[in-house]
Amino acid sequence: MPMRNVDIERVRALPLFSTAASRTFDALMTGGFLQKFPAGTTLLMEGDPVDFLYVLIEGLAELQGTWNDKETTLAVLRPVSTFILAAVVLDAEALMTARTIDRSDILMISGEAVRRAMKEDAAFAVAVAEELSGCYRGLVRTVKNQKLRGASERLANYLLAEQVSQGGGPTLSLPHEKRVLASLLGMTPENLSRAFANLADYGVLVNGPEVSILRPAVLDRLAKPDRLIDSHLQPSSARIGMAARECHASAAGKAAAYN
């Protein structure tokens, strides 16, 4: 519950908070508290009123949507990311349920405090708008990814994105169960298996959670990654000085900030 200074600094360094005035930031943090959750905990249910802005400090979490007894994963969150911002800003009910995937440390900030801070600190309000813009654009990418690409293409692009986010080495490890990945990519687990099997022809070797990309050029020719869908490849001109936060939201829905 008592928050370590290291964590406070990590939060303060987030684009969302870094431009806020000190008193704004303090006001937000005094109403906030840090909490540890075990894996598989539901933090917030679809349809619930939203009282807090969440910040994932450590661990892994998931946002999912439901309809007619079907369920789909809309995003997998990594530290450090905020989520449920949009609902907080509008003081509206949640459209997605939030669940921890791994044991997680999560900072909860009063939604009321966030709305008050926006009205009093224009710099913070601008930061919120920028954060939301990045989230919005992340979702636009997600929709394009879903509607324009086939299942194996989505998987191929996910793997290429994950590869660069894990340092660019030839082998990467899936950060969570394949069933979650399947749901994130919009297919069934069975179909994900088959999609992996398809990619064997393109030099993708799977061993449990370890995936090796043996012939990147070949896989790339299949995946056809695009900077207007896959946020991990921004033109270098845009990286410099441009809002870094936008790079957080990837095409596959894995985002550093998803609301």
Add this chain to the structure above:
Amino acid sequence: MPMRNVDIERVRALPLFSTAASRTFDALMTGGFLQKFPAGTTLLMEGDPVDFLYVLIEGLAELQGTWNDKETTLAVLRPVSTFILAAVVLDAEALMTARTIDRSDILMISGEAVRRAMKEDAAFAVAVAEELSGCYRGLVRTVKNQKLRGASERLANYLLAEQVSQGGGPTLSLPHEKRVLASLLGMTPENLSRAFANLADYGVLVNGPEVSILRPAVLDRLAKPDRLIDSHLQPSSARIGMAARECHASAAGKAAAYN
């Protein structure tokens, strides 16, 4: 080019602008200009830098995304709506191309001016954040709609939403070509025809652009509309006093404000 007072007032009445200070609003409008475009005009291409915030005053417009020679419609816009806000806030390249569907009157406001106004007027910055939140939530609904529902279910829900937006009468008229609707709903024109044919069993009668819903209860049982996907059915408690702007963005992607 000279903007009528009627139009200025319509813009000022938008949630995005209604809370802004007078000088903020004036500053935004002096840099802006109104322009008429014929049907089928491309206003902005995917990948282009975005210099203006657009406001559709009259007519009909479309946002679309492309990849690998495939194209999909992400939203169909009606007056009065703003679009491309997120790209303006981040001063980023457009992720979608914007096209007029019908002859349209469009107000263009300097993006630079918008960003300046946000920094100087906290109330305006808050309004931008609220607008973006509504847009974000509209897209979340779109993704859930896409990933969780089948083609005929999407069509059924679109028809029910369109019905209420056209006054609730038993017959409605499609606002644009069926090929656009097909693309919006994530299917081919051929498949849309078949989906309409399926719905005949549920009391849907099609006659060119005129669609009649003869047995709403039956269609509703198929569509299973949900307030967490279909924005047109908000609980009455949420309608009162809550951000009206969120109601602009419908599940099908038809939005009054899409950025």
Add this chain to the structure above:
DNA sequence: CGGCGAATTGACGGACGTCAACTGCTGTGG
């Protein structure tokens, strides 16, 4: 009147979901 494009219909094939069986791992309890 002729031509173009939108819409519909049919036939076909491929992609994806569903169901079921089987494997392998893990954690639990006897």
Add this chain to the structure above:
DNA sequence: CCACAGCAGTTGACGTCCGTCAATTCGCCG
């Protein structure tokens, strides 16, 4: 320490949904 239950993952068979291609009709505009 082992037996077993439970779950993730894989594989196969099958059916359905949906995209593709082609032909036809219709309405609109030149």
